[in-house]
Amino acid sequence: MMTTNPFPAISAARLPDVLRGMPKAELHMHIEGSLEPELIFQLAQRNGVSIPYASVEDLRRAYAFTDLQSFLDIYYAGASVLLQEQDFYDMAWAYFERAAADQVSRAELFFDPQTHTARGVSMDTVITGLHRACADAEQKLGISAALILCFLRHLSEEDGLATLEAALPYRDQFIGVGLDSSEVGHPPEKFTRLFARCREQGLRIVAHAGEEGPPAYVWGALDLLGAERIDHGVQSVHDAALMTRLAKERVPLTVCPLSNLKLCVFPTLAQHNLGALLDAGLCATVNSDDPAYFGGYVNENYLQTFAALPALHAGHAYTLARNSFEGSFMDEAAKQREIARLDAYFAAFA
Numbered sequence: 455m456m457t458t459n460p461f462p463a464i465s466a467a468r469l470p471d472v473l474r475g476m477p478k479a480e481l482h483m484h485i486e487g488s489l490e491p492e493l494i495f496q497l498a499q500r501n502g503v504s505i506p507y508a509s510v511e512d513l514r515r516a517y518a519f520t521d522l523q524s525f526l527d528i529y530y531a532g533a534s535v536l537l538q539e540q541d542f543y544d545m546a547w548a549y550f551e552r553a554a555a556d557q558v559s560r561a562e563l564f565f566d567p568q569t570h571t572a573r574g575v576s577m578d579t580v581i582t583g584l585h586r587a588c589a590d591a592e593q594k595l596g597i598s599a600a601l602i603l604c605f606l607r608h609l610s611e612e613d614g615l616a617t618l619e620a621a622l623p624y625r626d627q628f629i630g631v632g633l634d635s636s637e638v639g640h641p642p643e644k645f646t647r648l649f650a651r652c653r654e655q656g657l658r659i660v661a662h663a664g665e666e667g668p669p670a671y672v673w674g675a676l677d678l679l680g681a682e683r684i685d686h687g688v689q690s691v692h693d694a695a696l697m698t699r700l701a702k703e704r705v706p707l708t709v710c711p712l713s714n715l716k717l718c719v720f721p722t723l724a725q726h727n728l729g730a731l732l733d734a735g736l737c738a739t740v741n742s743d744d745p746a747y748f749g750g751y752v753n754e755n756y757l758q759t760f761a762a763l764p765a766l767h768a769g770h771a772y773t774l775a776r777n778s779f780e781g782s783f784m785d786e787a788a789k790q791r792e793i794a795r796l797d798a799y800f801a802a803f804a
């Protein structure tokens with residue numbers, strides 16, 4: 455338990471500025487979930503696509519979700535405006551500008567190719583546009599960026615295997631694979647062959663598990679899919695043996711507090727278990743998931759969560775930022791450089 459603040463000079467009043475300014479990595483962000491209503495309308499106009507909302511305000515009003523599925527319905531409607539390579543570039547670039555403002559120095563972006571290939575958009579269009587934005591983020595904003603291809607778990611394993619084959623010619627433009635979309639009813643065991651094939655390709659493995667689904671899905675993601683990182687994982691607290699394993703193996707959890715609030719995984723942020731995960735020694739991190747839809751980018755997630763959970767102090771802030779670099783897929787030397795920068799940042803406040 456980290457009950458005493460190891461940075462006594464950083465009082466609760468100074469904490470918001472520290473959270474905003476500290477260097478951090480973002481490891482759980484679906485690029486299609488960063489589409490703001492303004493950009494959806496702009497791209498719809500540019501591409502001559504009609505969308506079932508009269509105005510930006512009308513679309514924003516539809517963002518009152520009751521669960522994961524009600525969100526996914528609007529999410530797929532929003533993605534329908536993405537057709538050209540430049541659309542994918544513009545979407546990713548808009549995110550990187552916000553990430554830079556939030557002091558994100560490493561971003562690992564999820565993308566859902568099946569959402570686009572099913573509409574007749576080619577894998578080449580999707581990956582080339584996103585990858586070009588990643589290269590520019592590094593060059594122009596100093597953000598180290600990488601792509602993680604996610605399979606939609608409500609679709610079949612065969613569909614996932616075909617998607618992987620279509621993506622392999624672009625193998626050097628993405629570092630790993632993940633598993634997202636509707637969790638309950640689509641357990642990890644549905645995708646064991648697909649993830650075995652991904653591991654053969656040397657891809658890094660992550661998977662959404664334990665967001666709405668039970669701890670058994672987290673076990674399955676680790677043992678059947680070979681997940682190195684668990685996306686969400688907040689339901690793990692209901693399984694003591696799982697918590698012990700996650701802490702012992704330092705399996706990173708990419709926690710997304712505002713997403714959990716919007717999708718009613720927790721009734722209020724004050725009831726969120728982020729503090730419990732940290733105090734149990736887990737490598738928990740803070741991320742924005744689908745920031746355009748869930749009411750905030752990564753700094754907003756930090757700020758609102760710390761405001762709602764007064765037990766969290768500067769020591770937790772440091773640990774979360776450090777975990778974000780430790781849990782990233784940067785090479786060891788780059789991680790150490792980022793952690794040294796973080797240490798210097800906190801030392802300056804002492």
Ligand SMILES: [Zn+2]
Nearest residue numbers: 484634685743
């Ligand atoms: Zn997610």
